[in-house]
Amino acid sequence: MNTVTPPPAAPYTACDVLIVGAGPAGSAAAFHAANRGYDVLLIDAATFPRDKTCGDGLTPRAMHELAALGVAHDITSRYTSRGLKLHGFGGSVTAPWPTSPFGTTGSAMPRTELDDLLRHHANAQPAVTMWDNATALTPETQHGRITAVTVRHRGVEKRITCRFVIVADGVRSPFGKKLGRTWHKGDVYGIAARSYCTTPLSHDPWIHSHLELRDSDGVIQPGYGWIFPLGNGSVNLGCGALSTDARPAKVNTKKLLELYASQQRAAWSLGQTTSVASALLPMGGAVSNVSGPNWALIGDAAACVNPLNGEGIDYGLETARMAVGMLDDAKDLTLLWPYLLRSAYGDTFLLARTLARVLTYPRFLGAVGPVGFRGPQSRILMPLAVRLMGNLVTDSDRDLVARTWHAAGRARRAFSHRPLWESTL
Numbered sequence: 001m002n003t004v005t006p007p008p009a010a011p012y013t014a015c016d017v018l019i020v021g022a023g024p025a026g027s028a029a030a031f032h033a034a035n036r037g038y039d040v041l042l043i044d045a046a047t048f049p050r051d052k053t054c055g056d057g058l059t060p061r062a063m064h065e066l067a068a069l070g071v072a073h074d075i076t077s078r079y080t081s082r083g084l085k086l087h088g089f090g091g092s093v094t095a096p097w098p099t100s101p102f103g104t105t106g107s108a109m110p111r112t113e114l115d116d117l118l119r120h121h122a123n124a125q126p127a128v129t130m131w132d133n134a135t136a137l138t139p140e141t142q143h144g145r146i147t148a149v150t151v152r153h154r155g156v157e158k159r160i161t162c163r164f165v166i167v168a169d170g171v172r173s174p175f176g177k178k179l180g181r182t183w184h185k186g187d188v189y190g191i192a193a194r195s196y197c198t199t200p201l202s203h204d205p206w207i208h209s210h211l212e213l214r215d216s217d218g219v220i221q222p223g224y225g226w227i228f229p230l231g232n233g234s235v236n237l238g239c240g241a242l243s244t245d246a247r248p249a250k251v252n253t254k255k256l257l258e259l260y261a262s263q264q265r266a267a268w269s270l271g272q273t274t275s276v277a278s279a280l281l282p283m284g285g286a287v288s289n290v291s292g293p294n295w296a297l298i299g300d301a302a303a304c305v306n307p308l309n310g311e312g313i314d315y316g317l318e319t320a321r322m323a324v325g326m327l328d329d330a331k332d333l334t335l336l337w338p339y340l341l342r343s344a345y346g347d348t349f350l351l352a353r354t355l356a357r358v359l360t361y362p363r364f365l366g367a368v369g370p371v372g373f374r375g376p377q378s379r380i381l382m383p384l385a386v387r388l389m390g391n392l393v394t395d396s397d398r399d400l401v402a403r404t405w406h407a408a409g410r411a412r413r414a415f416s417h418r419p420l421w422e423s424t425l
Contacts, residue, residue, distance in 0.1 A: 011158065012129060015041040017327070018149055018162040020136045020175045023052065023111075025299030025316035026168030027118035031069055032324040033166075034125035041160060043134035043151060045169075048119060052111040052170075053194055053279040056236040057081075057207055057228045058313060061391045064102035065317035071121050075114070079231025081106035082205045088212030100392045106207070108228045108236065110196075136175040139165070144334070145293040146179075164327055165295040168320070171281055173301035180289035181297060185245045187286035188353055190223075190310045193253035193278040194238030197261065198271035204229045213239060216259055221251055224309070225260040227268065235268065237261055240281075240310050253278050283307040284353040285345065285420030291337035296323050302421065304345065306391055307352040314391050315345070338421040346420055 017033045019026045022044035030042040044050075058066070058075065066072045083096035083106070097104040109117075123130040134153040139146045148161045167176045183189075210225040223241030230236060239260050243249035254276055261273050281300075284307035290297040298304070299316030306312065322340060330336050 012041070013159065014161045015039050015129070016162065017041070017164045017166060017324075018136075018160055019043070019166045019168060020149075021168035021170060021299075021301070022048070022119045022122075022130065022132070023115050023168060023170060023299070023316070024118055024313050025301075025320045026166070027115070027122040028065070028069060028317045028320035029166050029168060029298065029324055030122040030128050030130075031118075031125060032321050033327070034122070034127035036324060036328070038127065038164075038324075038327070040125075040128045041131070041162070042119075042122060042128055043131045043136060043153070044119075045133070045135040047133045049112045049116040051275070051277070052115060053192070053277040054111045054236075054313075055192075055194060055226055055228055055238055055310070056108045056110050056114070056230065057226075057311070058107045058109065058114075059311060059391055060097050060100060060102040060104055060106050062314035062317060063105050063107060065314065065321070068321075069118070069121065069317075071117055074117060075107050075109050076105060078109075079107055079203065079229065080205065081108065081207050081229070083207070085206040085208045087208065087210045094206065098392060102392065108207070108230050110230060110232075110236070136169075139175075139178060141292075143293070146295050163294065166320075166323055167295065167297045167301050168299050168316070169301055171279065171300045173297065176290075176297050176301050179292065179295065179297075181301070182288045183282045183303070184286045184288065185282075188242050188244055188283060188307055189286065190240050190281035190283055190305070191243055191249055191251075191253050191278070192223075192238060192240035192281060192310060193257040193276060194236055195257055195261065195273035195276045196234050197237050197268070197273055198234050199229075199268045200233075201268055202229050202233050202235060203231050210260070210264075213241070213256070213260070215251055215256055221256065222249060225264075227264065235270075237264070237270070237273065242307075281305060281310055281312075283310065284349040285341065286353070288422045290341070290421050291333045291335075291423070293332045293334055296333050296337045298323050302341065304341070307349060311391055318344070334423065338423060341421050342419075349420055 016038040017040045019030050019042045022042050030040045033040045063072055086093045097106055122128050131153050134151050136149050137152055138150040140148040146165045148159055151158050151160055169175050173181050208227040213221045213223050213225050221241045225239040228236040239257050241249040241251055282303040283305040285303050287303040290302045298319040300312050304315035304319050
């Protein structure tokens with residue numbers, strides 16, 4: 001009996017949407033694109049599961065997007081947070097998540113787990129093909145439009161033709177750089193370090209932020225320390241500082257982290273710090289050239305990060321949904337995508353960048369910090385801090401705080417030295 005050997009399967013060479021980066025933003029974009037009927041190739045240079053330097057916290061705004069993706073229960077079944085406890089300058093304030101359109105449930109999950117969860121969830125869609133250990137090498141362009149991308153997948157170079165490209169390759173955005181993305185360090189950026197510590201208090205329902213962060217010489221740093229309970233017998237403990245080219249933060253974040261951990265060890269019964277990692281973080285739209293005729297940068301790659309605290313998962317998930325939503329009707333994304341980003345986040349980011357820049361001035365925190373933690377004004381200022389740090393001030397808010405926040409942001413436009421997400425190509 002003769003057997004017939006079937007021909008080998010044709011190599012994967014074309015897709016509707018190529019997504020570079022399979023973190024939360026990229027995986028969310030793959031899910032949304034597949035549900036709109038696009039054939040999607042999702043690639044990541046790393047081999048999963050892989051780590052990402054992050055605080056691991058998930059605000060109610062992030063949980064709102066994760067619920068829309070259908071994975072929120074997988075996260076909240078282990079741990080939920082009720083809000084923030086802010087410490088410093090001789091006081092502490094407990095501030096629950098405020099009522100908002102996003103709900104009042106926060107959480108936290110190590111990025112090794114969260115990113116893998118979202119990647120598997122996206123890959124479960126029939127229209128999604130996922131490659132890890134796949135690096136986007138070279139874009140082929142015609143009049144700025146990407147027609148194909150050379151991808152090195154497990155050591156083999158493959159040419160992928162595509163209609164659209166969504167770039168979600170993180171803070172350094174190596175593929176974005178090849179498309180002209182530029183990070184402007186004259187604007188405020190973050191430097192941070194994080195670790196994991198065992199503790200019997202990993203189910204504490206509050207995220208703890210220490211806003212009086214001092215180095216070994218007792219000098220107040222322009223940043224804060226954090227402790228995110230993870231519900232798994234450990235916490236994510238880290239610290240971050242704000243910096244600019246003109247006023248760089250003069251601190252070794254890893255040494256500062258160890259000092260901060262030693263200060264909190266007794267209260268939390270902390271084990272030794274492990275998996276210490278550090279990163280630089282562009283924030284508040286301080287990058288240019290984030291789009292072309294058929295491509296767009298999202299999430300961290302587009303500096304969609306809160307300039308006051310470095311939170312970006314919620315913006316990454318939101319920009320993924322927004323970017324996919326414009327593909328159906330847009331003929332050219334070059335100006336449309338920056339316009340949509342400015343419309344969604346411009347007022348907030350401009351003001352937050354201004355406030356963050358003020359915090360980089362020496363002695364400013366030491367002068368104003370005690371005002372926020374002491375006396376009756378703390379009951380007003382600290383809930384406001386929670387809303388700012390939780391990315392919970394939105395255009396749908398109608399109270400005085402939100403109106404003041406957005407009015408100040410609009411006024412700030414006249415004094416901005418560089419437009420957010422400008423195009424210089």
